[in-house]
Amino acid sequence: MKQKQVACSFGLVVGLWLGAFFARAARADEGMWLYSAPPRDAIKAKYGFTLTDAWLEHLMKSSVRFNSGGSGSFVSADGLVITNHHVGADDLQKLSDEKHNYLADGFYAATPADEKKCVDLELNVLQSTEDVTARVNAGVPSGATGEIAATARRKVMAEIEKESREKTGLRSDVVTLYQGGAYHLYRYKRYTDIRIVFAPEQQAAFFGGDPDNFEYPRYDLDICLLRVYENGQPAKIDHFLKWSKNGTKEGELTFVSGHPGGTDRQLTMAELSVLRDTEFPYIVNRLKRVEVLLKNWSDRSAENSRRAHENLFGVQNGRKALDGEQAGLYSPALMDAKAAQEKSFKAQLGERADGAEVRAAFDRIAEAAQAQAKIYKRYRLLEAGHAFLSDSFHTARVLLRAGDERPKPNGERLKEFGDARRESLELDLFSDKPIYADLEILKLGDAFTLFAENAGYDDPLVQQVLAGQSPRERAAALINGTKVRDVAFRRQLYDGGAGVVTAAKDPMIELARLVDAEARALRKQWEAADETNQQAHAIIEKAHFALEGLARAPDATFTLRLSYGPVKGYEEAGKKIPAYTTFAGLYERNAEQKNKEPFELPPRWLDKKSALKLDTPLDFVSTEDIIGGNSGSPVVNSAGEFVGIIFDGNLASLVLDLAYEDVHARALSVDSRGILEAMRKVYGVDALVNELLNGKR
């Protein structure tokens, strides 16, 4: 469960319970709350617990964002960070080669000198937030709409970010909240020297593989430990979480602090229709085609499988999540409830002074959504790069656009080239991660085919892109011909600027150039519609605030949020699903599946069975409101202690993208007790266990 790769497999479960639920009025413990507006009263009223500022600040500063898409937390004063194995997997993959497969085989650094530096990982720790809504809106000329307003808004946001970056030295991002209802400035401490300390074998972390992904009961030790360095030394960390040896009891209140990637709960019915009728049919089927492509290639040899591994996992994970969200979009129970909410809100407006304006805002959103629907596929193909799927193309485009964008004034650049984001961009651009030409050709050839299928083979741009060759021939020629996989070449072009980029005549960069005019034009149209949409949502949200106060958390935006809820089992098809699983259950499932992939256990797990206290809790479920991006989020008790780590949601949770429920949807965590037990008895990493328990090395 990672950012933008949200939610249940083909609605196997979804259909069965949605009916009963979504008609309810009460929202239970809904909400991925802003730290700046936590639901103090609701928690106090329901659980008798008072959120203090100190408690919040400590948890906020202990929470870590993985820019590769995930969450984590500090768990020692010496910079130790815990996240999910499937979040760290990206880094384990990049450090592996034909001879070392840290992803499959695990990793442990017995001494600091053995800790391995991640290739291009950036971690962010939120330090403060500030409401800049007024300044952002003031930057947009009164009455301006569409492209003009979008340009003005981007400019003022870039100014705010740059000013903050220069003043504080912190990474500074202006975040759009409530679909445009508010703009907040987020300031992060940024770490880029991150080293791997410990990872179990992937089979222990992701026991059950794709078939059991988003399922429960589960038995996954989905953890990975890294250490943050500054100036070549382990970073000294003031805010880290105390490890709980005792874990939780069923019914106990817990909190999740992490970075949910994105939700669609505040979309209007008109926007949801576009999602349902235009976006999902394209995007879900595209993921499935890429899955088949990578799976088939992986199965040809162990080395292919190693190379494509993280890519394939991401695709499968995304496919299952989107399948689940799609089931929600096709669920009358869910969608009728949402339609009723929208209708009731409009009715509430009644004779209010802003009623007409708000109703008109709904119409403008519908128009903007339709405008985006019209260009949706081509926008995805050309600007999101679906037609050119490969790391080589991505890099080539960054080089091309860097040449064009960097000479412009900060506020006029494409967002990702803003001064405040330069360091992160360069970290990515100059990454020395391995890129495999064979896998690149495979993906690019299929992407060209996708382009031809969707745009039509006779489309002039398709013909120019293919240049008289078949998709596969053309992909091979480009990947074998480009030099962008050479970091020194990239640096030379980036430093040299547009002239040097042009003079290089690199075939992949020339491909990026060929499609750039149309890609940029589509982006402009897209962002103009986004602007219209945000202006309209701002009007609607204002009415919401007026009518309901701060009753709703904003949709998720891969920024830090707080959720809460009890540890709690549930029922599925009349069967009681207990809140906790244990090591005993792991061995039972392994035996039932005859130790066959993806249910096999690493040899040491089979050897060490007798050493383990088998009734130790391994995973558990709770009702927190989470979504993809929350992977790796710490689960804490009311004392703020680390009691577990989010690693997934169950199938029923996959519609949380659209609406919250707590009857069947559950957040899945690894238990702090299970982690200790496995680290001690299976891995014998006692020094690390002591660091967790003592909070320092």
Add this chain to the structure above:
Amino acid sequence: MKQKQVACSFGLVVGLWLGAFFARAARADEGMWLYSAPPRDAIKAKYGFTLTDAWLEHLMKSSVRFNSGGSGSFVSADGLVITNHHVGADDLQKLSDEKHNYLADGFYAATPADEKKCVDLELNVLQSTEDVTARVNAGVPSGATGEIAATARRKVMAEIEKESREKTGLRSDVVTLYQGGAYHLYRYKRYTDIRIVFAPEQQAAFFGGDPDNFEYPRYDLDICLLRVYENGQPAKIDHFLKWSKNGTKEGELTFVSGHPGGTDRQLTMAELSVLRDTEFPYIVNRLKRVEVLLKNWSDRSAENSRRAHENLFGVQNGRKALDGEQAGLYSPALMDAKAAQEKSFKAQLGERADGAEVRAAFDRIAEAAQAQAKIYKRYRLLEAGHAFLSDSFHTARVLLRAGDERPKPNGERLKEFGDARRESLELDLFSDKPIYADLEILKLGDAFTLFAENAGYDDPLVQQVLAGQSPRERAAALINGTKVRDVAFRRQLYDGGAGVVTAAKDPMIELARLVDAEARALRKQWEAADETNQQAHAIIEKAHFALEGLARAPDATFTLRLSYGPVKGYEEAGKKIPAYTTFAGLYERNAEQKNKEPFELPPRWLDKKSALKLDTPLDFVSTEDIIGGNSGSPVVNSAGEFVGIIFDGNLASLVLDLAYEDVHARALSVDSRGILEAMRKVYGVDALVNELLNGKR
């Protein structure tokens, strides 16, 4: 490689060689030839071998069609038939249950009493063919086109079939050849009591699984032996193939006699454009989504995997084949060559009297193709049943339509309800094969989603089909509510007629009724366009005959054809690929892949290694022109002896659907010597080996 599931994986190889080849004028050993017009002169000229009538009749009557989609041959006077394991797999699957998995574990009947009767298998053996073009065309009123002509043609074809069936007692099918250029009546002896005698474990038959499917070198013992019974006794067979102990030598001329399912070589460029731009983008992506659906469900448990196994294999096989054909459609080398051929043909027409008429025929084909493109998706969804993918829906529709069609005069019915086809229809309808409700719900739920994606959720028929439920809920309600999986119920409704069908109020039959009007209307439109198309193709083919004589074999139609060519290795990416593989190679590949799925070997293969003569040929390649449906075809030498059995084509062969080549494309066979060696040394089935060598029990 089965019928309608033709051709290469993502064009991995395709791009590399097409360029060099398709410009050539010479057609080498192209052709899936009619037995009524074999290429005697070409074979005589090139190989010095004379095809005699007796030789041809013997091979024809030794060749067997599997109506489930495949080919085979008689190999003993006591009714023994050999085909591929992956052809017999359908029957092995139907005979298996939770306790017996004959597909995975293999099967051997030591005595006739142990031979297991297939649930619903029909075999056909061609006895004679007759050109009925004149009579078919005379049945269509002069000047009639579209629906009127289509109806008239269907009527006269049904009359011919019925008359032949009554006169000869043989199954009689009128076959459309040359896309409408000719109509031939095919008469078959029909067998329906078929019993399984021997099958190896699937891992021996399909070693390398989907990753190695359509690849070479290969090491598959892809065979299955069945016995044909009549009146409860093994059938006495006059024409069967003598088994060759000596196999072939590289360069030796061989023949393949089998039932290629379908090719598209004679389509015009206008038709190929529709194939490329409309049909493939839909159909390839649909297969990939079903593959992901079935694979994910299969991986959840061993029993799921067993239930979905054949279905998943068919989908993966079809996906790989269509990927390869699509690569051909996107290959300028191939398509430009075809365009040049069409241009040159039109130029050849020059000032001939029929020139204008032929050119107009091309235009009419283009119009008909466009007309079909317009309704393509909806036709597939509703009439081909993609929107209702499940055995239960298929059965429900047959029951509904049987009630409506059977009272009509023979010539006015939908083709499949014609008198001449009644027995085959009933064999299928009353089959007691296992149908699993859980798998049915899975498939139907996804099919409803596909329908909503393609037709739009707000489409009135989509809304009526879903009836206020989510796709998954609706699928569960229908599958759990219908009785059509009960054979006695089916019989009662079929015998009772429309009134009884209506009175049953079965929910699945009512779903079939709900969509029937539109499905039938789409079929009418589709067939009217087909008729226009066939009339126009008839004109073009007449000109072809006039200009070139019988230089071209007709496109494949799942009817008996003869191909020829030598056993021959080839080069791929500069690497020499030898013609033969051996048992030694099998064990090497197994070791290299660490005995891991899908490259693991059944235990007895590991045990018996030392007993085997490891240099015995196992598989080989030859240049015959084949396509999906040819699976199981006997390969014979010029003495008419069985030297091997076709089981696949290599990746490069997958564009044979569009055009023949023999530089890289190869037919893959199991060697008659390897079969004997494995049956003796690994399986110890000496009685059966003796039957093969003696030609009788």
